[in-house]
Amino acid sequence: MLLNLKKDSTKFPRLLIDDITKEVRLLERYTLKNLVAMLRSRDISSHEILDMYMQRISDHDTSLNCYITLNKDAALEKSIQADKLIESGDSLPLTGIPYAGKDIFCTQGIKTTCGSKMLENFIPPYDATVISNLNNQGAILMGKTNMDEFAMGSSNETSYFGPVHNPWDLARSPGGSSGGSAVAVAAGLAPIALGTDTGGSIRQPAAFTGITGLKPSYGRCSRYGMIAFASSLDQAGILALTAEDTAILLESLAGFDPLDSTSVETDVPKYSELLNTSIKGKTIGIPKEFFDEGLDSASEQLFFDAIKVYESLGVQFKDISLPHLSLSVPAYYVVAPAECSSNLARYDGIRYGYRHDGIKDLDDFYLTNRQIGFGAEVKRRIITGTYVLSAGYYDAYYLKAQKVRQLISQDFKEAFQNIDAIMGPTTQTPAFNIGEKIDDPVTMYMNDIYTISANLAGLPAISHPCGFVKDLPFGLQIIAPHFAETELLNLTHLFQQETNWHQKQPPDLNKI
Amino acid sequence: MTIKKSEIAYISSLSKLKMEDAEMENYSHQISDILKMIRQLEMVDTDDIEPMSHPLNMKQRLRVDVMTEENHRELYQKNAVEFEEGFYKVPKVID
Numbered sequence: 284m285l286l287n288l289k290k291d292s293t294k295f296p297r298l299l300i301d302d303i304t305k306e307v308r309l310l311e312r313y314t315l316k317n318l319v320a321m322l323r324s325r326d327i328s329s330h331e332i333l334d335m336y337m338q339r340i341s342d343h344d345t346s347l348n349c350y351i352t353l354n355k356d357a358a359l360e361k362s363i364q365a366d367k368l369i370e371s372g373d374s375l376p377l378t379g380i381p382y383a384g385k386d387i388f389c390t391q392g393i394k395t396t397c398g399s400k401m402l403e404n405f406i407p408p409y410d411a412t413v414i415s416n417l418n419n420q421g422a423i424l425m426g427k428t429n430m431d432e433f434a435m436g437s438s439n440e441t442s443y444f445g446p447v448h449n450p451w452d453l454a455r456s457p458g459g460s461s462g463g464s465a466v467a468v469a470a471g472l473a474p475i476a477l478g479t480d481t482g483g484s485i486r487q488p489a490a491f492t493g494i495t496g497l498k499p500s501y502g503r504c505s506r507y508g509m510i511a512f513a514s515s516l517d518q519a520g521i522l523a524l525t526a527e528d529t530a531i532l533l534e535s536l537a538g539f540d541p542l543d544s545t546s547v548e549t550d551v552p553k554y555s556e557l558l559n560t561s562i563k564g565k566t567i568g569i570p571k572e573f574f575d576e577g578l579d580s581a582s583e584q585l586f587f588d589a590i591k592v593y594e595s596l597g598v599q600f601k602d603i604s605l606p607h608l609s610l611s612v613p614a615y616y617v618v619a620p621a622e623c624s625s626n627l628a629r630y631d632g633i634r635y636g637y638r639h640d641g642i643k644d645l646d647d648f649y650l651t652n653r654q655i656g657f658g659a660e661v662k663r664r665i666i667t668g669t670y671v672l673s674a675g676y677y678d679a680y681y682l683k684a685q686k687v688r689q690l691i692s693q694d695f696k697e698a699f700q701n702i703d704a705i706m707g708p709t710t711q712t713p714a715f716n717i718g719e720k721i722d723d724p725v726t727m728y729m730n731d732i733y734t735i736s737a738n739l740a741g742l743p744a745i746s747h748p749c750g751f752v753k754d755l756p757f758g759l760q761i762i763a764p765h766f767a768e769t770e771l772l773n774l775t776h777l778f779q780q781e782t783n784w785h786q787k788q789p790p791d792l793n794k795i
Numbered sequence: 796m797t798i799k800k801s802e803i804a805y806i807s808s809l810s811k812l813k814m815e816d817a818e819m820e821n822y823s824h825q826i827s828d829i830l831k832m833i834r835q836l837e838m839v840d841t842d843d844i845e846p847m848s849h850p851l852n853m854k855q856r857l858r859v860d861v862m863t864e865e866n867h868r869e870l871y872q873k874n875a876v877e878f879e880e881g882f883y884k885v886p887k888v889i890d
Contacts, residue, residue, distance in 0.1 A: 541858070610835060634872075643887070650813040653813075665810050666810065673806065685846030689841075738850075
């Protein structure tokens with residue numbers, strides 16, 4: 284129930300007092316579900332919603348840097364159309380709802396940079412399937428969010444367009460590579476956002492910014508139009524304030540796409556109707572390998588406090604082992620760079636992309652375009668990838684990593700025979716400072732230690748807020764068997780009914 | 796075991812990347828660190844294990860060889876900087 288909401292658009296307050304919790308909630312931090320209800324009941328118009336977010340972006344994005352491109356005029360125009368549809372009763376499930384899209388998704392006629400100088404001026408001639416799925420449900424794209432270059436990074440510091448700042452502490456990284464999308468949702472610059480997750484790039488920023496982030500199973504959501512980094516690992520996913528919002532969105536995003544040759548033909552459940560199933564008697568495994576070393580002790584305590592909440596809901600826990608977990612980072616940093624070196628070979632400046640003037644020799648043309656177009660981390664991964672695939676090293680590195688990947692996947696398969704899901708912390712610490720790890724690649728790579736194995740095994744995984752360490756958000760991760768997103772959303776939703784970590788807003792948001 | 800600059804130079808040429816000497820020095824150290832981390836994979840025996848290239852161990856889906864798309868050449872060439880009569884232009888290759 285919302286108090287103090289007036290229909291007069293010149294005067295409607297942005298502050299609303301929740302009559303149950305008495306908390307002051309900023310309208311921009313209202314959930315997708317609330318916004319849809321308010322639109323339906325005509326308490327607010329789509330145009331007012333878009334106007335409000337555009338104002339907030341104008342006020343705050345200079346310090347956050349979460350948007351690369353804004354689709355302002357077109358979005359405002361669409362919101363007027365949306366209001367007409369709502370008026371006439373012809374609206375669709377997401378009519379009039381704004382969203383932000385990571386700048387890795389091709390959007391027809393709208394610049395798509397992938398956070399790179401290489402694609403600084405690239406305008407795709409088509410929409411990614413997940414983008415058209417949302418648009419076809421009436422949702423309105425507000426803008427393209429900042430990201431680590433070509434999705435390579437865990438801190439949003441490798442972007443050609445500058446780092447994104449964590450709204451909980453502007454000196455800190457929001458995580459990456461979907462840092463822009465995570466911050467947009469956390470700071471109230473969009474109610475929902477699309478991201479991608481190849482090694483943790485949705486879950487880790489969700490954990491660092493105090494929101495919910497879902498990486499669906501490999502093959503669940505189409506990769507058509509999603510600029511490729513590592514094709515056997517990449518997955519489109521969702522950043523939102525709640526499991527409920529995530530479930531609503533997943534219904535629109537998921538599904539077979541003949542245009543993606545790795546898309547899996549399997550039913551899309553009505554996720555939003557399966558959130559309240561009782562979890563009494565569910566068995567969750569906690570891998571002992573997550574607690575070997577590196578986990579902050581305050582963070583570890585928070586995790587076990589969150590476990591107690593699940594226990595109070597009737598969940599049973601048992602210790603399990605994923606024996607090859609420690610090899611997931613090495614295996615990933617063979618497979619992902621190898622695939623990236625292949626996927627990024629297309630960037631030559633001839634048909635699109637950065638193209639240097641006045642070069643007379645073809646070879647020099649390729650070399651110069653790629654030298655200037657790509658940043659350091661991207662080059663590092665291309666070189667690593669090319670090395671592990673090269674003659675004399677292919678068997679020792681790439682083939683070996685593929686076999687270890689099979690072992691890691693088998694560990695999960697075995698574990699899931701006796702348990703419904705796996706839980707652990709999403710990261711070892713809360714958000715680190717910008718500049719702290721960027722000069723040491725291996726230290727940066729170790730950030731992904733808890734998230735990477737789900738990508739290697741193609742499993743769905745979610746991160747949700749479970750508390751604070753020194754005033755910084757901390758996330759809990761749940762991993763489920765293939766295509767068991769229902770399980771992840773159900774567990775998270777019930778946790779969010781019992782707790783209010785997901786409702787905490789960055790301090791600045793309470794100031795008017 | 797540090798990867799030699801000459802190896803970095805060779806690998807860079809394979810991937811059509813060029814760099815200054817100082818950059819190459821830097822990359823050679825960083826990539827040596829990465830390779831050291833990667834060599835942990837040697838710890839495990841994988842003799843009878845099938846390599847995994849698809850996380851669901853699926854085979855490539857095929858379809859009937861029937862045309863389903865139209866040629867959108869003009870639309871797709873909007874991002875090209877130099878082209879003529881539908882062809883992309885590049886620096887001269889043949890003398």
